[in-house]
Amino acid sequence: MRKAIRPEEAADIVPDGAVVLIGGFMGVGTPERMIDALVARGVKNLTVVANDAAMPGKGIGKLVSAGAVSRAIMSHIGLNPEIQQKMIAGEIEVELVPQGTLVERIRAAGVGLGAVVTATGIGTPVEEGKQVLEIDGKRYLVEKPIHGDYALIAAQQADYAGNLLYSLTAHNFNPIMALAGRTVIVEPEMIVPIGVIPPDAVKTPGVLVDHMLARAA
Amino acid sequence: MDAKVMDRPRAGMSAKEVIARRVAQEIKPGMLVNLGIGLPSMVANYIPHDYGVYFQAENGVIGLGARPPEGMEDPHLTDAGGGFVTAVPGAASIDSAMSFGIIRGGHLDMTVLGGLQVDERGYLANWMVPGKMVPGMGGAMDLVAGAKRVVVAMVHSAKGEAKIVPGCTLPLTAMRRVSLIVTELAVIEPTREGLLLRERGPDVRVEDILAQTSSRLIIEDEVPEMRIG
Numbered sequence: 001m002r003k004a005i006r007p008e009e010a011a012d013i014v015p016d017g018a019v020v021l022i023g024g025f026m027g028v029g030t031p032e033r034m035i036d037a038l039v040a041r042g043v044k045n046l047t048v049v050a051n052d053a054a055m056p057g058k059g060i061g062k063l064v065s066a067g068a069v070s071r072a073i074m075s076h077i078g079l080n081p082e083i084q085q086k087m088i089a090g091e092i093e094v095e096l097v098p099q100g101t102l103v104e105r106i107r108a109a110g111v112g113l114g115a116v117v118t119a120t121g122i123g124t125p126v127e128e129g130k131q132v133l134e135i136d137g138k139r140y141l142v143e144k145p146i147h148g149d150y151a152l153i154a155a156q157q158a159d160y161a162g163n164l165l166y167s168l169t170a171h172n173f174n175p176i177m178a179l180a181g182r183t184v185i186v187e188p189e190m191i192v193p194i195g196v197i198p199p200d201a202v203k204t205p206g207v208l209v210d211h212m213l214a215r216a217a
Numbered sequence: 218m219d220a221k222v223m224d225r226p227r228a229g230m231s232a233k234e235v236i237a238r239r240v241a242q243e244i245k246p247g248m249l250v251n252l253g254i255g256l257p258s259m260v261a262n263y264i265p266h267d268y269g270v271y272f273q274a275e276n277g278v279i280g281l282g283a284r285p286p287e288g289m290e291d292p293h294l295t296d297a298g299g300g301f302v303t304a305v306p307g308a309a310s311i312d313s314a315m316s317f318g319i320i321r322g323g324h325l326d327m328t329v330l331g332g333l334q335v336d337e338r339g340y341l342a343n344w345m346v347p348g349k350m351v352p353g354m355g356g357a358m359d360l361v362a363g364a365k366r367v368v369v370a371m372v373h374s375a376k377g378e379a380k381i382v383p384g385c386t387l388p389l390t391a392m393r394r395v396s397l398i399v400t401e402l403a404v405i406e407p408t409r410e411g412l413l414l415r416e417r418g419p420d421v422r423v424e425d426i427l428a429q430t431s432s433r434l435i436i437e438d439e440v441p442e443m444r445i446g
Contacts, residue, residue, distance in 0.1 A: 004378075005248050021438060022236040024274075025276040025277070025295075025297075025299075025313075026295070026299040027298070027299075028276070028292065028293060029293070039288040051313070052353070052355075061306050070441060071290055073229075075276055075351060075354060075355050075356070076351025076353035076354070076355040077351075077352060078350075078353055078355075079299070079352075084351065084352075087351075090372050096353045096354060098354050098356070098357075098359050099275065099313070099354075099356040099359060100317030100318075100321050100354075100356065100358075100359035100363075101314075101358075101359070103313040103314050103317055104314065104317070107314050118321065119361045119362050119363075120321065120358045120363070120391070121362075121391075122360045122362070122392055123390070123391065123392025124354075124358060124389045124390065124391065124392070125338075125388050126354075126358065134252075140385050155291070163300055165300060166296040166312075167273070167310070168277070168278065168291065168293040168304070168310045169276050169277040169278050169294055169310060170293040170295060171277050171310060171311065171312040171313070172276055172312060172313045173312070173313050174278050174312070175312045175314075176312060176313060177312050178308060203312070
């Protein structure tokens with residue numbers, strides 16, 4: 001059985017300057033209490049790898065507003081005017097990555113692959129500075145894995161062994177990031193006894209999870 | 218399909234409604250379709266319910282349903298624009314790797330996206346205006362590179378400026394010839410030889426189309442008017 005920790009204890013685990021993979025799609029499936037605790041601790045200089053920057057006041061948007069982010073690797077920032085302003089002002093360096101490529105680069109890191117080879121991005125600004133491979137007459141970009149020092153993920157249920165189950169569109173990047181973070185911290189909505197989540201329903205095996213947030217007080 | 222909506226006279230139709238109705242005719246029973254946010258999402262209103270069409274939202278659901286009643290939203294069930302949705306019977310929730318595997322792997326029958334420019338090669342630009350609008354490409358590049366059919370649904374020109382152009386001046390979304398361009402003025406099929414004018418919009422003359430198009434168009438003797446039900 002695992003010991004559940006409080007959000008502020010979890011926030012102390014993540015140092016300034018860390019590369020953090022954060023689950024969620026426009027705030028859906030994002031570990032909000034974890035983010036609140038990081039903001040409260042005053043974390044700085046994070047590289048945030050996530051699908052998007054959400055919006056001000058929600059999910060990753062709170063880290064952006066707090067000035068905690070110096071670098072962002074994301075597929076979409078269009079609904080967060082603050083990150084766009086900070087990007088233009090040179091306060092946040094933004095690397096835009098096609099969504100399907102982003103998730104596979106994270107997955108590649110998590111499953112021990114040296115690169116992703118994809119046709120997405122050929123002939124676009126995404127191609128700039130990257131190796132191109134021609135395989136059976138078709139051109140592909142070589143995209144490198146993205147490792148995270150920490151993966152901060154959200155799940156609907158965790159059991160005492162850390163096995164995770166996700167709900168509907170709150171899956172998104174979470175199960176993939178659980179593979180790619182050197183330390184994985186999960187914020188479950190519910191914590192249930194072992195056996196409640198049937199083995200066939202487990203999307204992330206508990207062996208991948210390092211820390212679990214205790215239920216909200 | 219709502220019969221009352223379908224019978225409404227076209228004189229009162231907005232450009233977007235004309236486009237959405239015409240794109241809807243491209244969708245065949247049993248297809249898996251991804252609709253972009255905004256105008257493309259309107260297409261779903263004109264698909265007969267008995268078609269058994271599944272809509273994918275790339276954030277992780279196959280079998281997207283209508284908006285839930287007020288106050289009954291599930292915070293874990295949104296479309297790719299972040300709006301609350303439901304899931305139809307037979308729906309599946311998937312993670313982003315599966316979702317984009319379906320897109321890139323050629324399992325998606327059709328994607329319908331908006332456009333900023335399309336050129337004579339049939340290449341689409343729809344994700345950024347350098348120095349002005351840099352929202353990120355989201356899933357657009359994967360969708361255009363990977364879907365079996367790519368339909369661009371857009372108004373024909375923007376404030377008098379042509380969007381169907383000889384060569385895109387905006388950064389491309391993909392180097393792939395799109396399958397079809399549907400505007401309120403025309404249906405255009407990009408071919409190896411260039412842009413073929415397939416249909417005219419309701420009460421639209423070929424001259425009207427040419428006046429708002431800066432690319433060359435291939436025009437055959439007869440250009441039929443689009444039928445929008």
